[in-house]
Amino acid sequence: MDRFITKFEEITLWQLSKESLFSLAKFVVDENYIHHQKVGDNKETYVEEYQMIFTEESIFFDYSSIVVAKDNAGSIVGSIRVMNWNLNPNTIPLMKLFGENLINKIKLKEEYEHIWHVGRFAVQKAYKDKVKLFKLLMLYAISPVFRHDRGVLLAEADEKLLRVMRAMKIDVQLLSEGKEYIGSKTIPMMVTKNGLSEFMLNNVAMAFDLRFDVEKTQLPERVKFKSRMQNYPFGYCDAIEAYRNSQVYKDNSIYQEYNDI
Template identity: 40%
Template sequence: MTITQNYLERLELNQLTELAKFVVEENFNHHCENVSAKEIISDTQEVYDEELNYFKDSEIFVAKDFSGNIQGSIRVIKWDYKTKLPLQKIFNIDPLSYNYSQKASPVWHIGRFATKKDVKDKTLFRKLMVCAIAPICEQKDGVVFAECDSKLLRIMNLLGIKAEVIGASINYLGSETIPIAMNYAGLEEFYYNNKSLVTSQSINKMSNQTFQNKQYEYHVC
């Protein structure tokens, strides 16, 4: 019998290597057939270094099976207006040039979404996305940016997430990647339809606790 149930947890600093390896390997598993070990090692180090730089302003959520293996991941950053976001580094897009971006409002970035190619949990994407967008939807303010795989963008649209494409696509980590922006109006339908999938009891060692990070607080019911 195959156990398909996963549990959610927030990743700690000492698990960043595990995250980087998972994200890179799964991106290539989904999108490429022939990838050298050297390329995987190089990309894993790049992802690790980037996430280490963001860690103080970010939350990383992972779904694990009961053997402790990562099945899915997602990361949300609350931008400090100083650290260069992937949107700037990869696409040379200034977040403050976007219509909804204002210095008085929060700017967020969602990234490192990945799932195992053979994952059985059909709700996994929705659970991870609820974790990532909760601060945006609870505050009902600001804008969130992401670099999104073209296939994932189609799924997001089908699930009711309204995203605006803000630049031309490029090939990144083995797939066609598109820069997008979202705000509360485009996320609220999905969030309120799906937030019941993530409960305090679902979060490993976090029953009856509030999601908190260094700069903001949000609830997932």
């Protein structure tokens, strides 16, 4: 059974159970093709890609946390998965797609200590506020990084998503040229903890029971508000005090582009 995390406006967030992995695979594949206005070669193409993702995520499950957003009907409208690569002995999708020489895991661990892989990000094309849902899912995915002094995220993303991430002040570093993967050109990337900090501080109140006065453009102090029902997976946000005393600003420039995707 999926594990309830919290309710946010008209959606609920859940930590996906192993029994629900095929529904994740189907959602990710279907939405990738819909977003990029492509149709799979035939039914067999879809089935093969469903099975590929299902198999990979089954192998990674014990090292991962998968967060999905569901609408009032219980249908998935968004998904993201974060995996601890320090503990996972298996080859991550990034390396399968772009080769074992793309990065050196040993050197990366020496430099950043904690390595995470984020994948299976998808938002339903018909969903009315993709930007808000993107931010919410991303906050949960990157939160484990902020439990440690050092850390780095690895991921694959298409060109549209990369533009949105940069517009949201996520400091993405590309690792190589892109390749065709599940219906779109996919590019390997990494983001350090420092590269995630501005996005986290600007948006943390969405997910972690903090609020601030939106009339101000710079806010030196975040204020706790009455707790909602929460059930955080993967040790999220154990030290909320760490997010205090930071400046925040509002930036709506990315809304139109992403909601048009």
